[in-house]
């Protein structure tokens with residue numbers, strides 16, 4: 001259910017509508033979701049009674065009482081989902097309620113009104129049901145069978161017939177006769193609740209024809225809030241500078257040709273990726289925007305006013321960096337040490353660096369004028385298959401297949417701007433590695449991310465085994481916050497609980513600094529290694545430790561403010577294994593360009609040359 005402030009506005013009917021779900025061309029009967037869990041066979045089990053105080057029930061009643069229209073969406077029933085070469089194959093099967101297949105994974109039906117809400121007994125508990133009636137009774141519904149008769153004209157409809165309404169002799173409350181099998185009191189507080197003549201009803205119940213066939217007379221006061229087919233494109237003023245990167249512009253549109261909802265997959269706009277055919281052809285609709293360039297003043301509140309040396313973060317819960325204003329002058333160098341795992345070097349830029357020729361200010365403008373091929377890719381795992389990342393990406397150099405599978409172009413095809421950025425990132429990588437005493441491997445891959453308003457990248461690592469130990473990122477445009485935290489399993493010493501089952505204990509627990517029960521875990525590990533305890537008792541003791549606390553995410557260990565022109569280098573063999581990072585920009589346009597060393601043995605031999613490059617003197621960065 002989509003609800004807000006006590007009202008239900010939208011309702012999705014997907015996998016399991018509960019017993020006695022019903023759908024025809026004008027009526028939908030389904031359970032009101034929630035209060036359920038799944039048993040080992042995947043069947044829904046009510047966890048507790050769903051009464052009139054339940055939030056979802058209150059919202060449906062709110063919409064009924066306030067005569068709000070509710071938009072219904074019908075999910076496709078899926079038989080199979082499999083990963084095949086990065087694509088999800090979904091085989092739809094007939095919708096159980098309709099007995100035929102529907103075209104898309106999610107299908108917007110129409111506006112409906114709530115006509116009835118009641119309670120039914122399910123096992124020893126009870127849950128709420130709702131009956132929706134389509135608002136527009138004049139037109140045939142698109143999900144109706146092709147050969148079904150057209151709906152009766154409104155003038156010829158019967159708005160009089162109603163189900164019987166009977167007062168309970170036990171509790172005096174009134175209930176409708178919903179089932180043909182007999183009348184039941186539907187008040188869960190009544191001793192006669194869910195009984196037909198003092199006895200439990202039969203397992204199979206049939207809806208009474210009057211309950212299914214009755215229709216509410218047209219009521220012009222029940223009005224939808226929004227169009228179900230919003231015409232976003234006509235409301236966007238393309239010539240206004242920040243419209244194309246605004247939040248509304250990446251919410252997706254309804255294809256004006258075939259009516260499919262299409263996502264903003266491309267930096268410049270939309271392409272209808274309809275996989276169903278329109279008169280034998282794929283829908284050809286596409287719309288690319290002018291993308292008026294955004295100036296730095298538009299994304300940086302304090303552009304040209306920033307002091308040369310920015311204050312360092314002072315959150316006492318996070319690691320405080322070492323400050324060094326000399327080594328990489330004119331950059332300020334901040335170093336964060338993650339005990340035994342690695343270090344993060346933050347090169348804090350300033351106006352002098354940013355405004356130099358070919359510096360960050362120029363690069364920000366040039367990245368916008370170039371057609372880099374930025375795209376949003378599918379997340380590998382998401383609640384809803386096919387969900388796109390909340391950022392655009394394009395990869396140059398060696399293929400980098402982490403988080404999203406990005407098709408990579410060789411550096412020989414990279415625009416000048418990208419090579420100049422690569423020069424900067426190579427410089428920063430070398431400086432950071434040398435100053436921490438490691439050996440420098442020049443990057444062979446560069447991923448560019450572009451963030452529109454309200455986009456971000458959630459917690460992830462950049463890859464454990466396929467990457468070298470050093471990753472360098474260059475920030476352009478809007479300010480952002482980068483957070484680094486220990487991964488759940490290293491923090492807790494176990495994987496997450498899955499369903500009802502306990503998580504799996506770490507086979508080899510590194511006992512990182514600041515993990516949960518650090519002292520106890522270290523002692524146990526020591527005892528195991530010294531042969532004082534057996535593996536079995538080691539595991540038992542660790543399980544016992546887990547009982548004392550609920551698994552939780554680690555708090556942020558490092559928080560960095562990334563400003564326009566800054567560079568960050570993460571260095572450490574196991575940094576990506578034990579820690580994860582996320583970045584949230586604060587304004588409408590930001591680019592992050594990250595260079596890594598992808599181990600050649602993780603790449604198809606044919607693609608290795610993609611990562612080769614030689615920088616011209618103009619592209620080599622001198623640190624000024």
Ligand SMILES: O=C(O)CCC(=O)C(=O)O
Pocket residue numbers: 447449457462473475482562581583591592594
């Ligand atoms: O936006 C950023 O600064 C970080 C990007 C990042 O984490 C990545 O490309 O993996």
Ligand SMILES: [Fe+2]
Pocket residue numbers: 460461462581
């Ligand atoms: Fe990353």
